[in-house]
Amino acid sequence: MLDYTESPEVLDLRSRIRHLIDEMIPDGYLGAFTDDPNDLKIAEEFCQALGRHRLLALAWPVDFGGGGASSWEQTALREEMWAAHEPRGAQYMGINWVGPVIMRHGTKEQQEAFLPPIAAGEVIWCQGFSEPGAGSDLPALRTSARRTEGGWHINGQKIWTSYARMAQWCFLLARTGAPGGRKDGITVFLLDMQQPGVEARPVHSMLGNHHLNEIYFTDAFVPDAQVLGTVGDGWSIITDVLAFERVGIARYARCERLLSEAPTALADRWQTMPAGLVARWARALVRTREARLLAYKVVDHQNQGGLNPADAAAYRMAVTTLDQEVAEVLMDLVGPKALDARSDQPEFQRAVEDHWRYAQASTVASGTIEMQKQLLGKKLVSL
Known part of the structure; x- marks a missing residue:
């Protein structure tokens, strides 16, 4: 049975993180993705400070620059970050899933090259998955990788790519051969974004600067040493990626903080709120606690080596609709x-x-809620 009591180590960690946030993050900070370049600078300096304390990649092995901590300590870190408006900014992808996936599927040389800079907060990664006409339906992607001397030439387009204009590296999916089935012939590449043949353009939206972009690849080069896993067998890696991605966000922590602050922040107005609205506030607060417990269940399953993609999908549905x-x-x-x-x-x-x-x-990012329902439905049907 899962024990929800936090250990002294986790409580001490929360205290250390809150102290660092109070020291380095100004009041009213709303993240790195604004029109003010100083907001990105604050996030970069904060991440590098976390890296020096081995707090950025807290649960990573020490050999890769991490803290060697438990997944429960990592969960506490995620909660404290999201409660503070995620001051790690664009480090989310590198820390929560690019790094762990390279640990599981990368060569020793890839691990040595890519993991320490992520753990130190010195590099930003973006994700080259979605394409026009192939959003949540990843097997429909058409970006191609063509053999050339020493590596591959990449041609195609990606869209809805967070952080692309600030990222140094891209975790990219491309086709390296004709599929025998929809998920065959896909390969994962670790692509240098700072090279000719890579153009990132902003997609203007209500989400603000840097968050959404499109990328065009014109004979962009990836050497053989930067192919992750086996050529043509990338889908087995993607299964891991999606599980890591969908349990790495503790947005319920920010929901709970904002709801808890409302009575004080609204002061005298709170006393005159309609009863029905106060009841909705109370129900939403309860649901944040439910989402937290569901997240802990998923973390526990992951610790036991039994995380099912359907479990991650169920959590993702709960936390995004809560949002x-x-x-x-x-x-x-x-x-x-x-x-x-x-x-x-x-x-x-x-x-x-x-x-x-x-x-x-939130119900579109990291796979639409409809795709999450399909994953969960297939699991239930197979029981």
């Missing part, structure tokens, strides 16, 4: 000025507006 429910409740609590995000507005109002914007995409 949107909480966003709507918070917007109604703030009232008519909720969408006014000017810098002179109250800090809580700006945080709510930012949370609402990002929540709109």
